[in-house]
Amino acid sequence: MNSPLTIWERLLTLSHVLADTPMLAIAMxxxxxxxxxxxxxxxxxxxxLPPVVPAATILAGMIALLGLDPDSYRDGANWxxxxLGPATVALGVxxxxxxxxxxxxxxxxxxxxPIAASLAVLYTLVIAWALGASPTVMASLAPKSVTAAIALGIGDIIGSSVPMLMAALLITGVFTTFCVEVATRLLKITDERVIGFALGLNGHAIGTVRAFEISSTAxxxxxxxxSLTGLFTALLLPVLFNW
Known part of the structure; x- marks a missing residue:
């Protein structure tokens, strides 16, 4: 009978073989x-605690437990x-x-x-600059309120670090859902149109998932x-950042 250690060693070997294909990253x-x-x-x-947080934690744990190269996982998960593009377009329904x-x-x-989207970029750049952040860090934080499909394109233009950009997107989305919930309760805002717009404008895809939990209108x-924040930021940010 195989010992647990032998089975685990075989599992590790299999995972490293599959790591050369997209199958393992997609399955994980x-x-x-x-x-x-x-x-x-x-x-x-x-x-x-939106699902993306425990999902990221579980995924990081699996990568560490199996001893996989994060770059190999990222290459496989690129499939x-x-x-992301078709999913974003499908929101037109x-x-x-x-x-x-x-x-x-x-x-x-x-x-x-225009006011909200501009402020989301400006205060990020001003605070990062005041704290002595490098241009790469500033470029990675500036598109934080834009959905990932558009933010990655902006990041390629202005020189963002992809891991840092993705972390900024995650933190912004989670923080936005919490802050909008608190703000709507304190201000007694019940209009689902206003709540949904605030979630999407600041919290991109994570905020949009939360909005659909409220209602289809939100x-x-x-x-x-x-969508509009992504479009506006894609036009504004490269010009503003270079300036």
């Missing part, structure tokens, strides 16, 4: 997602990154379904978005906020 990512989602539901769907609500809020959206406005 999907497994971490379902495990994290189960944890999220089991503890009552708390605002302060999943290809789905709830937008179309709620077009009457969007038309009713046209001017508040037009007036709010999710549609979050999708709109996320």
């Amino acid at each position: 990512t999907i497994l971490a997602f379902f495990a994290a989602n189960s944890v999220y539901i089991a503890i009552g769907r708390p605002v302060w 999943l990154m290809l789905l 709830p937008l179309y379904q709620n077009i009457h609500h969007i038309r009713a809020m046209f001017w508040p959206i037009v007036l709010t978005l 999710g549609a406005f979050s999708s709109l906020g996320m």
Whole structure:
């Protein structure tokens, strides 16, 4: 009978063989997602702990436990990154379904978005510069409020560090969902359109997931906020950063 150690050694050998293909990275990512989602539901769907946090923790633990090279995992998981673009485009469906609500809020959206999106970039750059951050760090933090599919493209232009950029996106999304929840309670804001737009504008995909948990209307406005913020930032940030 095989000893536990022998079985574990065979598992490690198999994982390192599969690491040369995308199969292992994709399987690990999907497994971490379902495990994290189960944890999220089991503890009552708390605002302060969206599924992406336990998923990242579980995934990091698996990489460390199996002794995998993080670069090998990233190369394999790039196949999943290809789905970010279509997933973002698919958000046009709830937008179309709620077009009457969007038309009713046209001017508040037009007036709010440029101010909020500009401030999200400006205060980040000013604080990082005041603390003596390098240009690479500043470039990695500046697109923090933009969905990953667009932020990675911006990062290529302005010279971001991909790991640092992804960490900034994660922290911003989690922090936004918590802050919006607290702010809406303190200010007694119940309009799902306003809540959804705030989540998407500041919290990108993570905020949008939270918005869809509230309602389809909140999710549609979050999708709109996320898309418009990405477009506005993609046009503004390269010019502003170079300047």
